[in-house]
Every structure is written in structure tokens, then in C-alpha cells.
Amino acid sequence: MEHSVTLSLDNVSVARGGADVVAGVSITLSAGDALMLTGPNGSGKTSLLRAIAGFARFDGMIAFADGRDARDRQEAIATHVHYLGHESGVNRRADALANLSFWRALLGNPAPTAGLAPEAALNAVGLENGPVWKFSAGQQQRLAIARLLVVPRAVWLLDEPVTALDAAGRDMLVAICQNHRAQGGIIISSSHGLFPLAGVITLSLQRAEAA
Numbered sequence: 001m002e003h004s005v006t007l008s009l010d011n012v013s014v015a016r017g018g019a020d021v022v023a024g025v026s027i028t029l030s031a032g033d034a035l036m037l038t039g040p041n042g043s044g045k046t047s048l049l050r051a052i053a054g055f056a057r058f059d060g061m062i063a064f065a066d067g068r069d070a071r072d073r074q075e076a077i078a079t080h081v082h083y084l085g086h087e088s089g090v091n092r093r094a095d096a097l098a099n100l101s102f103w104r105a106l107l108g109n110p111a112p113t114a115g116l117a118p119e120a121a122l123n124a125v126g127l128e129n130g131p132v133w134k135f136s137a138g139q140q141q142r143l144a145i146a147r148l149l150v151v152p153r154a155v156w157l158l159d160e161p162v163t164a165l166d167a168a169g170r171d172m173l174v175a176i177c178q179n180h181r182a183q184g185g186i187i188i189s190s191s192h193g194l195f196p197l198a199g200v201i202t203l204s205l206q207r208a209e210a211a
């Protein structure tokens with residue numbers, strides 16, 4: 001699947017607790033681009049990702065362009081964005097394939113037109129099916145990553161996605177992300193330096209009091 005979405009941020013600021021934790025971010029990302037958010041704890045990486053994902057208020061403009069008539073931002077998010085946050089959202093009471101089938105049905109609503117079948121997605125992240133309550137933290141993170149594959153969406157927002165992954169898991173995630181970019185996907189990820197994605201644009205955020 002070839003994606004062709006452009007994501008533009010114009011003078012975006014995000015406030016938490018009455019103070020700006022992200023101030024005046026402007027950038028345009030096109031097919032194949034990857035933006036790496038770096039910066040110390042509390043510098044606003046999660047806040048910016050959540051604003052782009054539609055979960056947090058912001059000032060400025062965030063716009064998705066997909067060559068169609070302008071659509072509502074929330075509709076654009078629902079069409080184009082995968083968000084992988086600190087809470088992976090896996091259902092520990094179900095097995096891994098059931099999790100992926102659920103996400104495929106939910107996120108692909110009304111019907112997924114492409115994307116990997118749950119079995120193939122599980123295989124792509126190096127997992128075997130089983131009850132998720134038996135999964136380690138890293139295996140749960142791999143399962144959360146598989147969600148990105150069962151429904152194709154152009155823009156992946158990844159908040160410290162290598163958390164709990166071993167070296168092989170990081171390599172696997174890098175390969176999955178580079179493949180996504182090769183298909184025209186866009187990635188915005190936060191990282192503390194353990195996510196060696198080549199060819200990224202880096203945006204270094206500062207803690208508000210130090211800015």
C-alpha cells in the first residue's frame with residue numbers, strides 16, 4: 001500500500017498545568033519522512049505526540065493533507081493515524097490473535113481494505129500466539145507494534161516504542177518502520193537514543209524552565 005499524506009505543524013504549542021511545555025513547533029512531513037523527538041524527561045515529547053493524535057489541546061495548527069477535500073481533523077486522525085503510547089492497550093485476558101482481530105475490526109471500521117492478517121502480523125513481530133497474561137513486557141510491546149500492521153495508516157505516532165524491547169526487537173521495529181517509510185508512511189517517534197532509525201529529522205525539545 002502506498003501512502004501519500006502530508007502532515008503540517010504550524011507554530012504548535014501545548015500547555016500542561018497552565019504552562020507551555022511545547023512552544024512554537026513548525027514542521028511539514030511528507031511521505032517517507034521520520035521525525036525523532038528527543039529531549040530530557042518532562043520536555044514535552046509525549047505532550048506533542050498526544051496533541052498530534054488528537055488527545056490534547058494545543059495552540060497553532062496541525063493539518064493532514066491527503067489530496068482529498070479538506071476534512072475534519074478528527075476524521076483525518078481516525079483515517080490516517082496510529083498512536084502507540086506508553087499504555088499499550090493490549091487485552092491481557094485475550095490471546096494475541098484475538099487482540100489483533102479486535103484491533104483490525106475496530107480500527108479498520110467499516111472494513112479493513114488492506115494490512116496484514118493477524119497471523120502474519122504476529123509473525124512479523126516474532127511472536128507466537130498465546131494468552132497475553134503470559135506475555136513478558138517486551139512481548140506485550142511486540143503485540144502492540146503488530147497493531148500497526150493489521151490496519152494500514154499513513155502516520156505512526158510512537159512514544160518511546162523501544163521500551164522493553166531487546167536488541168532483536170529494536171532491530172525488528174527499525175525494519176518495520178523503514179518498510180513503512182518506503183511505502184510512503186510518516187513516523188514521529190520519541191526516543192531516548194535507543195531507537196536507531198536512519199535518515200530521521202531530529203527535533204530536540206527542552207524542558208520549559210530551561211528553554
Ligand SMILES: Nc1ncnc2c1ncn2[C@@H]1O[C@H](COP(=O)(O)OP(=O)(O)OP(=O)(O)O)[C@@H](O)[C@H]1O
Nearest residue numbers: 016017021039040041042043044045046047048190
Ligand atoms: N496531566 C498533567 N498535568 C500537568 N502537567 C503535566 C501533565 N502531564 C504532563 N505534565 C507536565 O508536562 C511536561 C511534559 O511532559 P511530557 O510527558 O510531555 O514529557 P516527555 O518529554 O514525554 O517526558 P518523558 O521523557 O519522561 O516521557 C512535564 O513537565 C510534566 O510534568
